[in-house]
Amino acid sequence: QDTFQAPDYYNIDDLLTEEHRMIRQAARDWVKRDVSPIIEEAAQKAEFPKSIIKGLSEIGAFGPYIPEEYGGAGLDQISYGLIMQEIERGDSGVRSTASVQSSLVMFPIYAYGTEEQRKKFLPKLASGEFMGSFGLTEPDHGSNPSGMTTSFVDKGDHYLLNGAKMWISNSPFCDVAVVWAKNEEGRIHGLIVERGMEGFSTPETHNKWSLRASATGELIFQDVKVPKENLLPGKSGLGAPLSCLDSARYGIAWGAIGAAMDCYDTALRYAKERIQFGKPIAGYQLQQKKLAEMITEITKAQLLALRLGQLKNEDKATTAQISMAKRNNVDMAINIAREARQILGGMGITGEYSIMRHMMNLESVITYEGTHDIHLLITGLDITGISAFK
Ligand code: TGC
Ligand code: FAD
Numbered sequence: 001q002d003t004f005q006a007p008d009y010y011n012i013d014d015l016l017t018e019e020h021r022m023i024r025q026a027a028r029d030w031v032k033r034d035v036s037p038i039i040e041e042a043a044q045k046a047e048f049p050k051s052i053i054k055g056l057s058e059i060g061a062f063g064p065y066i067p068e069e070y071g072g073a074g075l076d077q078i079s080y081g082l083i084m085q086e087i088e089r090g091d092s093g094v095r096s097t098a099s100v101q102s103s104l105v106m107f108p109i110y111a112y113g114t115e116e117q118r119k120k121f122l123p124k125l126a127s128g129e130f131m132g133s134f135g136l137t138e139p140d141h142g143s144n145p146s147g148m149t150t151s152f153v154d155k156g157d158h159y160l161l162n163g164a165k166m167w168i169s170n171s172p173f174c175d176v177a178v179v180w181a182k183n184e185e186g187r188i189h190g191l192i193v194e195r196g197m198e199g200f201s202t203p204e205t206h207n208k209w210s211l212r213a214s215a216t217g218e219l220i221f222q223d224v225k226v227p228k229e230n231l232l233p234g235k236s237g238l239g240a241p242l243s244c245l246d247s248a249r250y251g252i253a254w255g256a257i258g259a260a261m262d263c264y265d266t267a268l269r270y271a272k273e274r275i276q277f278g279k280p281i282a283g284y285q286l287q288q289k290k291l292a293e294m295i296t297e298i299t300k301a302q303l304l305a306l307r308l309g310q311l312k313n314e315d316k317a318t319t320a321q322i323s324m325a326k327r328n329n330v331d332m333a334i335n336i337a338r339e340a341r342q343i344l345g346g347m348g349i350t351g352e353y354s355i356m357r358h359m360m361n362l363e364s365v366i367t368y369e370g371t372h373d374i375h376l377l378i379t380g381l382d383i384t385g386i387s388a389f390k
Helices: 018-045 050-058 077-090 092-112 115-127 239-273 285-313 319-343 345-349 355-365 372-384
Strands: 132-135 151-154 158-169 176-182 188-194 216-227
Touching: 018 050, 018 077, 018 092, 018 355, 050 092, 077 092, 077 239, 077 285, 092 115, 092 132, 092 158, 092 176, 092 188, 092 239, 092 355, 132 158, 151 176, 158 176, 158 188, 176 216, 176 239, 188 216, 188 239, 239 285, 239 319, 239 355, 285 319, 319 345, 319 355, 319 372, 345 355
Parallel strands: 132 176
Antiparallel strands: 151 158, 158 216, 176 188
């Protein structure tokens, strides 16, 4: 049974609006009802639970901040963050599906697409009728996407696309993929590739020990004819995909708090009930140190995310500020998962509790959307003015 109680040590709820709290509650109730009961089995079987797609759409997780005229929920950035937090409290893989759909597929179509593309794709993506994926990473270009080799050439009435993307969330079942590729001049553009186009395949990546309830795969393009109207005309260059990452990374900064809250809540509850040497283990200083540090770190992360949300709402958040929050909050969550796992002793390694699943999931979250190292280097560049990437 899902008995989760959300920690709010600094009364941060007082800083939210009534609407924020209602949106969060709807997402929280849905996670308790529709995600928690099935997610362990889905992760054990390494299957994405397609049954949750409708619910994700209903709680506004597909395009929370996309205007309602395109099927989005038309919410502010703090609402978006709160929804991601609640979903990741359930599972990082489910949040991945929502992040990709919203920030990496709907956002570029909304921000850089034509009116026809918006009308054709956004309402179906918002309802979950279409599922999307985002192809930036390649086998030889992960942290350094500017080196990508996937390319397209102009064939008059269409583009011919060749190349391969790797580690792509949602790829095995996606209906559309926003793919980043270079033209003849080496300039990066976004193309909407649709399932069924000849030469386009999406093999699944198996044997993951992390994000097992999320489907990951490749996007392979062998002489794929992409209609010219499927090019996103609004922005080109690496800045186009990087701006999508800003939005997704912001959501992850909130999402990671959800995973951490679940681990903390589970560990606190267990520590108060588990008796060793005649008293609850919560009464021993070593366990109190772990729990006290957890709630301190969660509280700091909550404040960081909320302030970043305010800046996002004012359109003032910088890429470097987003990097700091993604890096800090995911690191916070993975450390809490590891400590919480120890508090549960042997029980912590079983699927009876969510902690080990969160811990393994967070190993992907700390790597994707820019690794822990890359985000540190983004901060380093921002404060010194000197790039240490190259
Ligand atoms: P750099 O020279 O810094 O920038 C290239 C051009 O882009 C501009 N730019 C941005 N524009 C808009 N928004 C941003 N956030 C921008 N950041 C940079 C920049 O001004 C420049 O413009 P111009 O006109 O001068 O060309 O690029 P670089 O090659 O040095 O690379 C910088 C670096 C390393 C930080 C970047 O490439 C990076 O972030 N690497 C990490 C890659 C990454 O995060 N991949 C994620 C793939 S998607 C994913 O993981 C999804 S997981 C599923 C889920 O979300 O759940
Ligand atoms: P590399 O770039 O090879 O990095 C390896 C190590 O080297 C890392 O520790 C890194 O920090 C370090 N490193 C690299 N460059 C530097 C440097 N300049 N200085 C210091 N250290 C450095 N991508 C997508 O496009 N779409 C998706 O939907 C998507 N989903 C994903 C889902 C999962 C489950 C996973 C695991 C990944 C996903 N990714 C996706 C890919 C993800 O974004 C990349 O894995 C990530 O960007 C890192 O790239 P890489 O794995 O090639 O590692």
